[in-house]
Amino acid sequence: MANIKDVAERAGVSVATVSRVLNGRSPVAETRERVLAAVAELGYRPDVVARALRTARTRTLGLVISDLRNPFFTELADAVEQEARRLGYSLIIGNAGESPEQQDDHIRTLLDRRIDGLLVSSAGTGSVMLGEAVAAGTPLVLLDREVPGVAAPCVRAQGRAALTELAAHLAALGRRRPAVIVAPAGTPVGDERLESFRTALAAHGVPLPPERIGASPDLRPEGGRQVMRRLLDLAEPPDAVLATDNLMALGALDEVRARGLRVPSDVALVAFDDVAWFAHLDPPLTAVAQPTRELGRAAVHTLLARIEGREAPSVLLPAHLVRRRSCGEPPTG
Amino acid sequence: MANIKDVAERAGVSVATVSRVLNGRSPVAETRERVLAAVAELGYRPDVVARALRTARTRTLGLVISDLRNPFFTELADAVEQEARRLGYSLIIGNAGESPEQQDDHIRTLLDRRIDGLLVSSAGTGSVMLGEAVAAGTPLVLLDREVPGVAAPCVRAQGRAALTELAAHLAALGRRRPAVIVAPAGTPVGDERLESFRTALAAHGVPLPPERIGASPDLRPEGGRQVMRRLLDLAEPPDAVLATDNLMALGALDEVRARGLRVPSDVALVAFDDVAWFAHLDPPLTAVAQPTRELGRAAVHTLLARIEGREAPSVLLPAHLVRRRSCGEPPTG
């Protein structure tokens, strides 16, 4: 593989000149042409590794995702990758699989690789390496999940507007006994969603008593199913259930079906995260859609701001309600 | 951030010695201890970039995936990443989104980054850069999809056994008019699946006439739906449909429902690729499961073999049938 020296020789100039041409500095037209010709003839491409060593910038970002198999995060990762690439950055993705240890493992290798910046949607809250990363001065931006004690901007969706809309939607359809399946205790996002929903319901005079709030042991279908089981066993079972994550919603749906009940006639079901295949379920699921693409974009921009030393506040983007048929309404045109 | 020189000074030795200790060569116990102590005190971590420049090995692999949003490929990518990491390699993932141009774009940046090896599940067959990659001497392994004209081992699943089983399954359930929704023309994998299925059916005396084979324009739900529409409009509509990709299967299911028909009573449906949420559909979908994890593992091992200059043949791993309820049978305990 040709290097800058080969190009310099072929063009009859010094390596400095080649470098300058390629980086768009000074040289005059004639020299420039000769260099570019040599580059083309040799098929020269600068060695990114050498450049990184010299400039201390790798043009690589790291993304550690809490659970890549969760379609919401798959979409998010894809959005981040696209935007990063558009701006000339490569992305190394690490999947934590909801394990804080694996997350730390990933962060460590990413720091070792001298990535320019780090995006993390944290699994759990007890990550040692997150602290180390900021201590080491690596620009960090949190994605989707806030982490207490870590001083970094967070990019995520704000569910309030969508949940207000949802409360109205349910009220209009006469659902008076809502329930919520929340993420395991201590997940800040889940708590916020719960509170926003409670507030929105209250505005319609609909209460949300504690027995109709169930915390799932995990963010998987099985956890959602367990909670749904308890909810349906109540003396006064709910007539509408909101799951704060798409996988838990799936499990909840399983339980409804297993009992021979139907959505939406027996119970309405709404999920957080509008993943592509919700539209293909029977019935198609009404969902709170997070603006995945925009989140990815904003995350990359915020991170680049930090990398360039600019101020970068947290970003909250509004989620919106996608009405399908799982609450009993016919689909809106 | 401390570098090897700092460590050398602190330990009172030369940088060469530090390097040797860290790479497990010569030094004697006492020196070794001093160096390790210095490393610990300074929190030194070798600069991977500098090492890569010197050794010409980045310990990074590239993976270009045809469509990361397709859950089958998400799982595959995850499997690859895990195995790569287990063996000390980082993985840069690029999503081609079924676009050959984007694929080439990714391959180019990956080569620029001097990755040690490249894994590609190719979108389309007309990739210029795939050829360039082998020409440049970058170890290459194809994943899931063979590419004509590219001399590289391919790691993928062999559907024959599963399809033989499927033919028997359908025959036993009295389905006599099978149909197939295949990937767009020219996709080698799809063709092979089709032929295996045809052969297996023939063994049961069941024909597969051309009118019951529909090529989808793309690998998305909408394409599958279009084909299903044509199939159901036949004078003799099929009583069982195999979709050679999970997303096309989803679209096919949509069409069945839209007509007020039921799976499996009106038509049986089977999909290639057993993705997690198939079990949550109504009815749970019978599927040909590819050994995703093993494919990922094998792909990484094959690639490492090539990197180390060893011979590495193509790998074919058997897929197997996962019987659920979409063909009419009660679930097997």
Place this chain on the structure above:
DNA sequence: CCGGGGCGTGTAATCGATTACCTGACCGGC
């Protein structure tokens, strides 16, 4: 007692780029 082999360690070259600094050519003004 001396020479050679082996071993531990230091010196310095090297990987391929970027860039500070310097040189020399050219031009214009006084």
Place this chain on the structure above:
DNA sequence: GCCGGTCAGGTAATCGATTACACGCCCCGG
């Protein structure tokens, strides 16, 4: 005609590691 300014472009230091080669020490055998 000389001097200073401008600018293209060359020389060489530098980033942080690895490693070939050399050196010196010790030990052992003759």
